[in-house]
Amino acid sequence: MNSETKTCQNCKSEFTIEPDDFSFYEKIKVQPPTWCPECRYIRRLLDRNEYNFCKRKCDATGKSIISIYRSDAPFPVYNQEYWKSDAWDPTQYGRDFDFSRPFFEQYEELRRAVPHLAMVNSNSVNSEYTNQAQNNKDCYMLVTSDRCEKCMYGSWCEKSFLCSDCYMTEKSEFCYECINVAKCSGCAWCYDCSDCIGVYLSSNCRGCSNCFGCVGLRNKQYHWFNENLGKEEYEKRLQTSHLNRGFLQEAREKFSRLRLSIPVKFYHGMQTQSSSGDYIENTQRARSAFNCRDNKDTAYMQDAWQQNEDCRDCTEIIVGQLSYETQGVDSPHRTIVARSCFNTITDSCYCDMCFGTSNCFGCFGLKKGSYCILNKQYSKEEYVELKKKIIEHMEKTGEWGQYFPPEVSPFTYNESMAQDYFPLSKAEALAKGYSWRDREKQEYQVTIPASKLSETIAETNDSILNETIGCISQESPGEKENRPLCVGAFRIVPLELEIYRKLQIPLPQKCFPCRRTDRFTLRNPRRLWKRGCQCRGKADDSQLTTDDKGASRYANTTAHFHGGEPCPNEFETSYAPDRPEIVYCESCYNSEIA
Numbered sequence: 333m334n335s336e337t338k339t340c341q342n343c344k345s346e347f348t349i350e351p352d353d354f355s356f357y358e359k360i361k362v363q364p365p366t367w368c369p370e371c372r373y374i375r376r377l378l379d380r381n382e383y384n385f386c387k388r389k390c391d392a393t394g395k396s397i398i399s400i401y402r403s404d405a406p407f408p409v410y411n412q413e414y415w416k417s418d419a420w421d422p423t424q425y426g427r428d429f430d431f432s433r434p435f436f437e438q439y440e441e442l443r444r445a446v447p448h449l450a451m452v453n454s455n456s457v458n459s460e461y462t463n464q465a466q467n468n469k470d471c472y473m474l475v476t477s478d479r480c481e482k483c484m485y486g487s488w489c490e491k492s493f494l495c496s497d498c499y500m501t502e503k504s505e506f507c508y509e510c511i512n513v514a515k516c517s518g519c520a521w522c523y524d525c526s527d528c529i530g531v532y533l534s535s536n537c538r539g540c541s542n543c544f545g546c547v548g549l550r551n552k553q554y555h556w557f558n559e560n561l562g563k564e565e566y567e568k569r570l571q572t573s574h575l576n577r578g579f580l581q582e583a584r585e586k587f588s589r590l591r592l593s594i595p596v597k598f599y600h601g602m603q604t605q606s607s608s609g610d611y612i613e614n615t616q617r618a619r620s621a622f623n624c625r626d627n628k629d630t631a632y633m634q635d636a637w638q639q640n641e642d643c644r645d646c647t648e649i650i651v652g653q654l655s656y657e658t659q660g661v662d663s664p665h666r667t668i669v670a671r672s673c674f675n676t677i678t679d680s681c682y683c684d685m686c687f688g689t690s691n692c693f694g695c696f697g698l699k700k701g702s703y704c705i706l707n708k709q710y711s712k713e714e715y716v717e718l719k720k721k722i723i724e725h726m727e728k729t730g731e732w733g734q735y736f737p738p739e740v741s742p743f744t745y746n747e748s749m750a751q752d753y754f755p756l757s758k759a760e761a762l763a764k765g766y767s768w769r770d771r772e773k774q775e776y777q778v779t780i781p782a783s784k785l786s787e788t789i790a791e792t793n794d795s796i797l798n799e800t801i802g803c804i805s806q807e808s809p810g811e812k813e814n815r816p817l818c819v820g821a822f823r824i825v826p827l828e829l830e831i832y833r834k835l836q837i838p839l840p841q842k843c844f845p846c847r848r849t850d851r852f853t854l855r856n857p858r859r860l861w862k863r864g865c866q867c868r869g870k871a872d873d874s875q876l877t878t879d880d881k882g883a884s885r886y887a888n889t890t891a892h893f894h895g896g897e898p899c900p901n902e903f904e905t906s907y908a909p910d911r912p913e914i915v916y917c918e919s920c921y922n923s924e925i926a
């Protein structure tokens with residue numbers, strides 16, 4: 333079988349269906365997709381609201397609750413305990429399938445009738461504002477996180493303690509504004525680092541302690557912008573800087589210059605075989621994978637975290653096999669199109685918010701069960717027969733194999749995760765036909781503008797906990813325009829202050845959504861470009877040289893496999909061709925940095 337180029341019916345750009353894609357679609361008996369992989373991914377993300385919480389009433393108990401659904405959502409919403417209890421029965425809403433109408437229309441009617449779970453947050457203590465999260469204690473505004481204690485404003489944190497504003501931390505403590513760190517302690521603004529202690533503003537460091545502004549170091553101490561200062565001088569410099577705002581601003585600029593002078597590997601991760609993507613680890617034949625571990629024979633997967641085999645188009649998944657077009661489903665097995673399903677879902681299609689179900693079709697909110705269609709119970713034989721007929725019907729209507737239509741998502745573009753990975757302005761979103769909701773004007777009584785916050789943490793006293801700080805994005809008109817998610821003001825919670833004091837860093841000047849947007853911008857986009865290795869060969873001195881445009885270029889320190897000639901390797905990378913980084917293939921990168 334050959335690859336085929338198709339035109340996406342959504343964005344009209346061309347995309348390729350590879351031979352292994354065709355065999356997958358054949359295996360699960362769906363038609364090849366009509367939308368390109370990126371449009372399919374955005375369609376799934378539109379269904380996912382991780383951290384826009386609102387206060388509303390539980391439609392069963394009347395109590396005030398926190399939910400990801402606004403009070404004007406077109407369906408009932410129950411609080412966690414009541415939803416999971418036996419007080420109501422989702423099969424009460426069961427109905428017959430009508431072959432004179434499209435499937436999605438009937439499914440949407442069912443979904444609007446059945447109560448929704450206010451948030452997905454289980455087995456957690458004192459962690460009301462956590463979503464898609466479990467086993468956490470004393471956490472606040474934390475999403476997609478597990479087994480954390482005293483963590484705030486983060487996502488993808490695991491087994492971490494007292495971390496704030498982090499994205500992807502594993503077994504880390506006292507960290508602030510870090511991305512992709514593991515086993516780190518007392519670190520701030522660290523990116524792609526592991527086993528580091530007391531490291532600030534650094535990237536790609538391993539086993540380092542007491543370093544500042546460093547890039548690509550291994551097992552080093554007391555380094556300052558990659559220079560070995562020794563303990564005494566290092567401590568002196570750190571102390572005289574007072575880590576004040578002005579110093580940090582200059583340090584950030586210096587750090588980004590240093591970062592651009594040292595090659596980067598074309599992807600983040602390791603142990604990948606015949607795979608493409610970014611933030612990937614231990615993968616075999618995983619194509620276009622983002623933030624994926626232990627994937628085998630998969631394509632177009634995102635945030636697929638443990639064993640996933642023979643799957644395509646799954647977003648936010650832990651373990652899966654032979655599944656397609658799922659979002660927020662922890663363990664799908666042989667499942668086609670599903671969202672927000674937990675406790676393993678098997679041999680099912682078009683299910684949403686179902687727990688531990690098998691052989692179900694078009695169901696919503698089932699807490700267990702098998703052989704249900706549109707929440708109605710059938711015998712095994714009846715189920716098999718009816719399922720076959722519905723699939724034939726959906727093949728005729730063009731619905732079979734398509735994910736839930738984006739128009740019925742309860743979230744607008746800017747409330748959904750689509751805005752995080754594919755940010756659009758309001759005008760752009762509306763032009764593309766997406767919905768948008770302006771933030772309701774909150775009547776915050778700002779008691780201190782961010783520009784008036786003290787320069788250092790030493791000058792900050794506990795009274796800051798009583799202040800409402802105006803986000804600095806609101807202070808300049810240009811910035812205000814670019815910040816559609818800004819909430820305008822923020823407060824400091826005691827746990828946060830503890831972190832700033834421990835790390836000796838000044839208070840943030842932006843609100844949580846602005847900080848979150850900044851963090852996402854620091855990471856490469858979830859897109860790939862074909863490029864060649866930028867290594868020019870030649871093992872000369874280790875000084876920076878200058879190219880014909882006057883830009884700094886890196887000179888290799890060791891001999892590479894391609895000798896004095898430019899490296900011939902090509903790859904797919906999330907570093908776009910116009911980015912300033914020096915992008916190396918794995919072999920060249922390992923020769924220099926490893």
Ligand SMILES: [Zn+2]
Nearest residue numbers: 340343368371
């Ligand atoms: Zn498209």
Ligand SMILES: [Zn+2]
Nearest residue numbers: 803818843846
């Ligand atoms: Zn803001």
Ligand SMILES: [Zn+2]
Nearest residue numbers: 865899917920
């Ligand atoms: Zn190379």
Ligand SMILES: [Zn+2]
Nearest residue numbers: 867892899920
């Ligand atoms: Zn090379």
